[in-house]
Amino acid sequence: MKNRLKVLRAERDWTQGDLANALEVSRQTVNAIETGKFDPSLPLAFKAARLFNLKIEDIFSDEN
Template sequence: MTDLCVNNKLKVLRAMHGWSQAELADRLDVSRQAVNAIETGKYDPSLPLAFRLARLFDMPIEEIFDDGYKGNDDAG
């Protein structure tokens, strides 16, 4: 079994908005340490937190987080 590594754009998005980790944490009602852990890939956010991030950045969850899975979209 392989570990699933989720890459994310959180650090880039945060920087684009000019927010510190603490400012983003306040907007999400989480700790700065939680933001750091998500940015560095040490922690995957819960689904409710992922939805809050998506709403905050006005993007689909899939654009923020990428698990590297390439499904087969070809049905035929």
Template sequence: MKNKLKVLRAERDWTQAQLAEALDVSRQTINAIEKGKFDPSLPLAFKAARLFKLAIEDIFQDEV
């Protein structure tokens, strides 16, 4: 599962810590998801989609 969190953060000039707080998860969770260590849960994916006002599919991509 790939994702655009790093780019979306960069566009807004947000740190991992700021995004983590906005999504109510730990900074390590954001870091791990950005680095592809694991996939977010569906509820967390929904939270991110709401935050960025994007579709889940626009943020997270099933890599084939």
């Protein structure tokens, strides 16, 4: 699954740790999601969307 988390995080000058704290997950989880090694759960995707004030589909998209 493609995502824009790294771009959105960089626009705010947040580290992966900052984003992890805001989402209440580990920095390793943020890294795995950003690099496409892990797809977030639906609740985590909703949490990220609320954090950035975007729709889930504005952050995450199917690779096809």
